[in-house]
Amino acid sequence: MSNMADGSSRDQGRAGGSRVTMAAVGRMAGVSQVTVSRALSDPSKVSPETLRRIREAIEATGFVPNAVAGALASSRSRLISALVPSITNITYTSFIKEFTDRVREHDYQVLLTEYGFDREDEETTISRHLSRRPDAMLLTGINHTAQSRRILLGAGIPVVEIWELTDSPIDICVGFSHHGAGREVAEFAIEAGYRQAATVSANDERALRRAAAFAETFTRKGGTRVEAVRLPAQASLAAGRAGLSELVGRIGGSPGVVFCSSDLIAQGILVEARARGYDVPGDIAVIGFGDQEFAAHLDPPLTTVRVDRSEMGSIAAGAMLDRLGPGGGGETIYDLGFEVVRRATA
Amino acid sequence: MSNMADGSSRDQGRAGGSRVTMAAVGRMAGVSQVTVSRALSDPSKVSPETLRRIREAIEATGFVPNAVAGALASSRSRLISALVPSITNITYTSFIKEFTDRVREHDYQVLLTEYGFDREDEETTISRHLSRRPDAMLLTGINHTAQSRRILLGAGIPVVEIWELTDSPIDICVGFSHHGAGREVAEFAIEAGYRQAATVSANDERALRRAAAFAETFTRKGGTRVEAVRLPAQASLAAGRAGLSELVGRIGGSPGVVFCSSDLIAQGILVEARARGYDVPGDIAVIGFGDQEFAAHLDPPLTTVRVDRSEMGSIAAGAMLDRLGPGGGGETIYDLGFEVVRRATA
DNA sequence: TTGAAAGCGCTAACAT
DNA sequence: ATGTTAGCGCTTTCAA
Numbered sequence: 001m002s003n004m005a006d007g008s009s010r011d012q013g014r015a016g017g018s019r020v021t022m023a024a025v026g027r028m029a030g031v032s033q034v035t036v037s038r039a040l041s042d043p044s045k046v047s048p049e050t051l052r053r054i055r056e057a058i059e060a061t062g063f064v065p066n067a068v069a070g071a072l073a074s075s076r077s078r079l080i081s082a083l084v085p086s087i088t089n090i091t092y093t094s095f096i097k098e099f100t101d102r103v104r105e106h107d108y109q110v111l112l113t114e115y116g117f118d119r120e121d122e123e124t125t126i127s128r129h130l131s132r133r134p135d136a137m138l139l140t141g142i143n144h145t146a147q148s149r150r151i152l153l154g155a156g157i158p159v160v161e162i163w164e165l166t167d168s169p170i171d172i173c174v175g176f177s178h179h180g181a182g183r184e185v186a187e188f189a190i191e192a193g194y195r196q197a198a199t200v201s202a203n204d205e206r207a208l209r210r211a212a213a214f215a216e217t218f219t220r221k222g223g224t225r226v227e228a229v230r231l232p233a234q235a236s237l238a239a240g241r242a243g244l245s246e247l248v249g250r251i252g253g254s255p256g257v258v259f260c261s262s263d264l265i266a267q268g269i270l271v272e273a274r275a276r277g278y279d280v281p282g283d284i285a286v287i288g289f290g291d292q293e294f295a296a297h298l299d300p301p302l303t304t305v306r307v308d309r310s311e312m313g314s315i316a317a318g319a320m321l322d323r324l325g326p327g328g329g330g331e332t333i334y335d336l337g338f339e340v341v342r343r344a345t346a
Numbered sequence: 347m348s349n350m351a352d353g354s355s356r357d358q359g360r361a362g363g364s365r366v367t368m369a370a371v372g373r374m375a376g377v378s379q380v381t382v383s384r385a386l387s388d389p390s391k392v393s394p395e396t397l398r399r400i401r402e403a404i405e406a407t408g409f410v411p412n413a414v415a416g417a418l419a420s421s422r423s424r425l426i427s428a429l430v431p432s433i434t435n436i437t438y439t440s441f442i443k444e445f446t447d448r449v450r451e452h453d454y455q456v457l458l459t460e461y462g463f464d465r466e467d468e469e470t471t472i473s474r475h476l477s478r479r480p481d482a483m484l485l486t487g488i489n490h491t492a493q494s495r496r497i498l499l500g501a502g503i504p505v506v507e508i509w510e511l512t513d514s515p516i517d518i519c520v521g522f523s524h525h526g527a528g529r530e531v532a533e534f535a536i537e538a539g540y541r542q543a544a545t546v547s548a549n550d551e552r553a554l555r556r557a558a559a560f561a562e563t564f565t566r567k568g569g570t571r572v573e574a575v576r577l578p579a580q581a582s583l584a585a586g587r588a589g590l591s592e593l594v595g596r597i598g599g600s601p602g603v604v605f606c607s608s609d610l611i612a613q614g615i616l617v618e619a620r621a622r623g624y625d626v627p628g629d630i631a632v633i634g635f636g637d638q639e640f641a642a643h644l645d646p647p648l649t650t651v652r653v654d655r656s657e658m659g660s661i662a663a664g665a666m667l668d669r670l671g672p673g674g675g676g677e678t679i680y681d682l683g684f685e686v687v688r689r690a691t692a
Numbered sequence: 693t694t695g696a697a698a699g700c701g702c703t704a705a706c707a708t
Numbered sequence: 709a710t711g712t713t714a715g716c717g718c719t720t721t722c723a724a
Contacts, residue, residue: 019502021701032711037703047709062500067477068417069701072716076703077414087446088439097434097460109474112458114443128455131413154408156365237640268643275645294583297614299621367717378695383719393693415717418700422719695724700717707712 020063028057040065071133080108080320081134083125085141085204086234087114091262091290091309092140095162098313099138106321108135117204123148130155136320141206142166142173158323160316164206165335172323174316174334178206181305181338182213182259185287188340189257190221194285196256198227200243200265202235207261210289214259227251235261240268241275244284248276254283257346263288263295263304270298270345285346300344307338366409374403386411417479426454426666427480429471431487431550432580433460437608437636437655438486441508444659445484452667454481463550469494476501482666487552488512488519504669506662510552511681518669520662520680524552527651527684528559528605531633534686535603536567540631542602544573546589546611548581553607556635560605573597581607586614587621590630594622600629603692609634609641609650616644616691631692646690653684 023033031050039046039054046054057063071077080103084092100110111132115125123145129137130151136158142165144152152159152170159171166173189197197218199211208230215226229246231239243265247255260266266288270280278284280300288295288304295302315334322329369379377396385392385400392400403409417423426449430438446456457478461471469491475483476497482504488511490498498505498516505517512519535543543564545557554576561572575592577585589611593601606612612634616626624630626646634641634650641648661680668675 020500023701033702034704034712035710038710041703045709050709062497064473064476064497064501066418066479066701068414068423068479069716070703071414072412072418072718073701073703075716087433088436088443090434090436093434093439100433100460109457109459109478111455113455114446127410130410132455133412133414151408151410154366155410237643241643264640267640271643271645294610294613297583297587297617299617369717379718380696380720381694383717384694387719391693396693412717415700416719418702419717419719421700693724696722698719698721700719703714703716705712705714708710 020061022063022065025054025057025061025063028061029053075133077133077135078108079132079134080110080136080138081126081129081132082110082112082138083122083129083140084112084114085117087112089235090292095309095313095316098310099317100313102314102317103321106324119143119145119148127151136160136324138162138316138320139170142169142175143205144170158320158329160320162312162316165333167333169332172316172319172329172332172334174312174319174336176307176336176338178209179213181289181307182210182215183217184338184340185210185259185305186214186217186221186223188342189218189259189285189287189346190223192257192285192342192346194257194346195223196254197223197259198229198247198251198255198257199259199261200229200231200240200247200269201261202231202239202265203233204235204261207289211259211261227255231265235264237264237268237271240265240270241272242268244269244272244276257281257285257287259287259289261289263290263292263302266302266304266345267294267298270302281344281346287346291341295341296343298345303343303346304341305338306341308336312336366407368409368411371400371403371407371409374407375399421479423479423481424454425478425480426456426482426484427472427475427478428456428458428484429468429475429486430458430460431463433458435580436638441655441659441662444656445663446659448660448663449667452670465489465491465494473497482506482670484508484662484666485516488515488521489551490516504666504675506666508658508662511679513679515678518662518665518675518678518680520658520665520682522653522682522684524555525559527635527653528556528561529563530684530686531556531605531651532560532563532567532569534688535564535605535633535692536569538603538631538688538692540603540692541569542600543569543605544575544593544597544601544603545605545607546575546577546586546593546615547607548577548585548611549579550581550607553635557605557607573601577611581610583610583614583617586611586616587618588614590615590618590622603627603631603633605633605635607635609636609638609648612648612650612691613640613644616648627690627692633692637687641687642689644691649689649692650687651684652687654682658682 022036026033026036115121139161161173164175201207201211233239288302291304291306368382372379372382461467485507507519510521547553547557579585634648637650637652641650
C-alpha cells in the first residue's frame with residue numbers, strides 16, 4: 001500500500017510534504033508565526049522560556065520548515081547548482097564530494113546533474129537549474145553556448161568554472177592548463193629517453209587537447225611522429241585494452257611510450273600488455289592521467305600526472321563562498337597546476 | 347570582478363536569479379500574468395497568436411520561470427530527493443545515473459546527497475531534504491532511525507528503499523537479499539571443490555552480512571572455518587592489497603578461495619597475489635562482488651556476483667513514477683536477485 | 693480564450 | 709521580546 005493512501009496520511013491534504021506550518025507551531029506554543037521563524041533563524045532574539053515552548057511544539061508536531069516558502073520570501077535558496085559531464089566518473093565525483101562537503105558547512109545544498117559532453121544539453125540543464133533559483137552555480141569546463149553565457153549573466157549569481165583555465169571566465173575559474181599538461185608530459189618523456197610515442201584518448205575534448213599538445217611537443221623536441229588513437233567511448237578498462245590492440249594493429253612494432261587520457265585507460269593498457277606478454281616499461285611504457293587512488297598500487301605502479309581534484313573542489317567552494325559572503329570575494333582565476341609523478345611504467 | 351557587481355547586472359536587484367517575472371512577460375505581450383502561466387503549462391489553452399507574442403516576449407527577456415514560486419503555489423516541487431552512502435563509489439552512482447535519467451524524462455529533478463554510513467547523518471540529511479518539499483524520496487538500505495521513519499511517514503510522499511529487501515518497507519523497496527548472495531556464493535565455492543575459504547570485506551554493514559552468510563554456509567556445507575578479514579576502510583585497490591597481506595599474515599599458508607565485498611577489493615587481491623608470485627586460481631582463488639565494468643576485462647577475468655544496478659535504478663524510478671502518477675502505483679517489494687558469474691579466478 | 697482574486701508558507705520591515 | 713503587515717512569483721479557482 002502507498003503510504004500516501006493509508007489512513008494516517010489521508011487527512012494531511014495534498015502530497016508534497018509535511019502539512020505542519022510555522023503558524024501551527026506558533027499556535028501550539030502560544031506565540032505568533034514570526035516568533036517561530038525567529039526562534040529558528042536567530043534564537044538569541046527570543047526569550048528562553050518562549051524558545052522552550054516553541055521547541056516543544058516543533059518536537060510534538062514533527063515540524064519541518066518549508067524551505068521553498070523561505071526561498072521565495074527571502075530570494076535566497078541556499079541551493080548551489082552543480083553540473084558535471086558524468087556522475088559515474090570518479091574524476092568528477094571526487095572534487096564534487098569535496099566541494100559539497102565544504103559548502104554544506106555553510107548550510108548550502110548542492111543540486112547536482114550530469115549532462116554528458118554536449119554543450120546544448122548543458123544549456124538545457126543550466127536553464128532547468130536556474131529555475132530553482134540557486135544562489136550560485138558550478139560548471140565543468142569553459143566551453144559553453146552563447147545562450148548559456150547569456151542566461152548565466154542574466155541570473156546575476158556567482159559562477160565557478162572548473163577543470164580548465166581561461167583568461168575570460170564568466171566569473172571565477174579554477175583549474176589547470178590541459179595544453180600545459182600535455183606539453184610537460186612530452187618533455188618528461190623526451191628527457192626519459194623515449195623517441196617513439198603514441199596517445200590513447202577517450203572521446204573527451206579536454207583529453208584530446210592534452211594529447212595534441214603532447215604530440216606537438218614530443219615531435220618538436222626530437223621524437224618521431226606520434227600515433228594518436230582516439231577511443232569512441234568514455235574511459236573504461238575495456239576501452240584501454242582495445243586502445244592498445246588498435247595501436248599495435250596500426251604500427252606493428254613497439255609503440256614506445258603511450259600517454260593515456262586517464263589512469264583507467266592506462267590500466268587497461270597495462271592489462272592488455274600483460275596478456276600479450278609485453279614487458280612494461282621495456283616493450284611498452286605507459287603514462288596515465290589523474291593519479292587516482294589505484295594508480296600507485298598497480299603492479300607495476302603507474303607513472304601518471306597528478307591533479308589534485310580534492311583541492312580543486314575545496315578552492316572552488318572557497319571562492320564561491322567568498323563571493324556569496326559580505327565582501328563579494330576576490331581573485332577570479334586560480335591555476336592549480338599539475339605534477340608528473342614518475343613511478344615504474346615509464 | 348564578480349558578475350554580481352558589474353554594470354550589466356547591478357540594476358537587476360537582489361541576487362538569486364533572474365528578475366524577469368511572468369507578469370513582466372505578460373506586460374510585454376499584452377496579456378495578463380495568468381495567460382503566460384497557461385502558455386507554459388498548457389499551450390493548447392492559449393490562442394496561437396497570443397502564444398506567439400508570449401514566446402517572443404520570453405525570448406526577448408530571457409525569462410526563466412521561477413520554480414520556487416511554482417512549487418509553493420502548487421505544492422508540487424517536481425524534485426525527487428535521493429540519499430546515497432557515497433557519491434564516489436560506482437556501486438551507487440551507476441544506479442543513480444539510471445534512476446536520474448528515467449525520472450528526468452518525466453520532468454523531475456533529483457536532489458542527490460551522500461551521507462556516509464551513519465544512520466544519524468542520514469536522519470539529518472532526510473530532514474534537510476524534506477524541507478525542500480520533494481515529491482518523493484529514494485533511500486539506500488532499509489535501516490533507518492525511528493525518527494527518520496516518523497518524519498518520512500509524516501511527509502506523506504512515496505519513499506523507495508533500494509539495495510536491500512525487507513518485509514516491512516516504509517513504502518516501496520527494490521533490492522536483493524544480501525544474506526542470499528553470501529549463501530549462494532558459498533554453495534558455488536563448495537561445488538567448485540574448495541574446502542578452505544576466507545572473506546575480505548570493506549567496513550560496510552551489507553558487505554559484512556554477505557560475508558557472514560558465506561562463512562556460515564561454507565562451513566556448514568563441508569568447508570573448514572572461514573577466516574574473516576574486515577578492512578577498516580572503504581573499498582579501494584590499496585585496501586584489497588592490504589587485505590591479502592593481512593590474510594596471509596594470519597593464516598600462513600594458502601587461503602583457498604577468498605570472497606571479497608567488492609570487485610575493487612578483489613582486484614587489489616589479484617594485484618597483490620601477482621606481486622607475491624601466487625598463481626590464481628591455483629594458489630589463491632578470488633570471487634568479487636558487483637560485476638563492475640572492469641571485472642570481465644581483468645587478467646585473469648574475475649569471477650564475481652552480478653547485480654544489475656542499472657535495472658535497479660530503472661525499476662526504482664518506474665515504481666516511484668507509478669506512485670506519483672494518477673493510479674497511485676502497485677507492487678511494493680521488488681526482488682531483483684543476483685547471479686554468480688564464473689570466470690577464471692575461482 | 694482570457695482575466696481577477698486568493699493564497700501557498702515563509703522573510704523583511706516596521707511597529708510596539 | 710514580540711506582533712502586524714506586506715509581499716515573494718507563481719497556481720488554482722471562479723468569472724466573464
